[in-house]
Amino acid sequence: MFFQWHCDAHEYCDLTNAKCTPIDCHDITCGTKCCGDDGCGTGTDCNYECAADWACNRTNCNCEPCASQCDDLECGLDPVCGEFCGTCAQKYLCKDNQCVLAGFSARVQQFGGEALIYNVEIRALDNTSGAELGINAVSGTNGWVAFEELPDGPVGFRAVGVPDAFVDTYQYHFASASVGERIWIVDETNFVGAPLMAGVNQLAGNALIFGRLSWLSATGDDEDVGCATIEVTPDNGEVRYMRDSTNPMVSYFMIANVAPGLTTVTAFPVSTEVRNTQVMCFADSVCMADIVLRGPGNPTPDGCE
Numbered sequence: 330m331f332f333q334w335h336c337d338a339h340e341y342c343d344l345t346n347a348k349c350t351p352i353d354c355h356d357i358t359c360g361t362k363c364c365g366d367d368g369c370g371t372g373t374d375c376n377y378e379c380a381a382d383w384a385c386n387r388t389n390c391n392c393e394p395c396a397s398q399c400d401d402l403e404c405g406l407d408p409v410c411g412e413f414c415g416t417c418a419q420k421y422l423c424k425d426n427q428c429v430l431a432g433f434s435a436r437v438q439q440f441g442g443e444a445l446i447y448n449v450e451i452r453a454l455d456n457t458s459g460a461e462l463g464i465n466a467v468s469g470t471n472g473w474v475a476f477e478e479l480p481d482g483p484v485g486f487r488a489v490g491v492p493d494a495f496v497d498t499y500q501y502h503f504a505s506a507s508v509g510e511r512i513w514i515v516d517e518t519n520f521v522g523a524p525l526m527a528g529v530n531q532l533a534g535n536a537l538i539f540g541r542l543s544w545l546s547a548t549g550d551d552e553d554v555g556c557a558t559i560e561v562t563p564d565n566g567e568v569r570y571m572r573d574s575t576n577p578m579v580s581y582f583m584i585a586n587v588a589p590g591l592t593t594v595t596a597f598p599v600s601t602e603v604r605n606t607q608v609m610c611f612a613d614s615v616c617m618a619d620i621v622l623r624g625p626g627n628p629t630p631d632g633c634e
Contacts, residue, residue, distance in 0.1 A: 358375075359375035359377060361391070362375035362390045362391070363379055363386075363390055363391065364385055364387060364390040365390040383395065385411050386411075388408075402415075403417070403423070403428045404416060404426060405423045417469065420475065420508045420509060421475060422476070424477065430508075431476060431508060432478045432479060432505070433475065433479050433484075433505060433507055433508065434476075434509060435473070435474055435486075435503075435509070436472055436473050436512070437449050437451065437468040437473070437474055437514060438472070438511050438512070438514070439515075439516055440513040440519060440539060445471070446468060446472055446495070447468050447469060447470050448470075449489065449491070450466075450467050451465065451468065451474045451487070451488055451512060452465045452487045453476065454486060454487055454499070454609075456483040456484050457607075457609065458609060459485060459499065459501075462480065479506070480505060483502050483505070484501075484505045485500060485501035485503070486500050486503065488500070488512055490514075494517060495514050496516075496613070496614055498512075498513055498514045498615045498616075498617065499611060499615065499616045500512055500616075501606075501608050501609070513539075515539065519539075520615060523537075524537065524583070527569040527583060528569075529567050529569065530586075531585050531586060533613060534589075535585070535587055536610035536613070536615070537584070537585055537587065537615050538561070538585075538587055538594065538610065538615070538617075539581065539615060540581065540582050540583075540594060540617065540618035541553070541581050541582070541620075542575050542580045542582065543619070544624070544626075544627040544629075545623055553575070553576070553578060553579060553629075554575060554580050554622060554627060554629050555578070555580060555630075555634075556574050556598075557575045557599065557628075558574050558597045559575070559595070560597065561592060561593070561594055561595075562595065563588065563590075565588045566584040566588075566592075567586050568583070568584050570583075575596075587610050588610075589611050590610065591607060591610075592608055592609075592618075593607050594606050594618040598629075599628060604620050604621075604622055605620070606618050606619070606620050
């Protein structure tokens with residue numbers, strides 16, 4: 330008896346073994362195409378690598394000898410050849426290959442250092458719940474990130490961690506129309522090493538809080554505040570300083586093993602009003618909880634060392 334059957338579009342009939350065998354769909358459909366969907370139903374793009382001095386024409390996905398088309402473009406990729414036309418300065422973002430003033434901008438800085446970190450995904454958050462707003466951006470090669478527009482009111486951000494390099498870092502209470510801010514991202518070394526150096530076993534599933542207590546004058550002077558204490562509510566974290574209280578030279582503090590959820594961090598400076606901040610913390614990540622005091626003078630008492 331003679332049987333006949335048909336193979337699928339991406340298979341061929343192997344007569345020797347009497348079966349349908351998959352063909353390499355990607356190579357056949359793409360050929361020398363350097364961009365665009367390969368049509369194989371997997372969502373994979375063609376990625377033929379163009380020869381030196383040739384570029385991928387993004388209009389027809391062919392490799393062509395291609396001169397730069399950046400003459401009238403300030404940033405982003407040349408839409409014809411895919412060549413890089415430049416990066417916008419801080420406080421600006423790239424829109425339609427032109428640099429426009431951002432509604433919000435910040436430098437993305439490694440916590441505890443001066444380095445600005447590029448290619449970090451920054452996600453805007455609801456300031457209270459920490460829920461993602463679906464508004465994301467990536468820090469440019471200059472280490473700055475910019476958003477064209479954010480919802481009115483205070484807003485938070487998540488600096489998305491990079492495996493073996495940085496951990497998810499959450500920060501809140503930014504004005505949505507502010508420029509020149511700073512978004513911290515904490516590296517794995519600090520996340521693991523800081524609790525160990527403080528004699529704390531940071532448990533998996535808990536959050537870690539880093540913060541700084543500072544005083545801001547009416548003229549914008551920013552100073553560390555010493556000899557203050559920090560408390561956390563709910564009372565489920567382990568507070569550590571560089572000594573028995575905040576250091577007047579470097580007034581950072583750390584709270585280890587914080588249960589995920591809404592957390593209140595309260596500062597008790599000497600001879601001034603109590604000040605606190607609320608942050609939504611998440612498991613195995615860092616919450617930044619800076620507290621800023623305002624008033625006629627820095628409340629650090631005389632003799633605090």
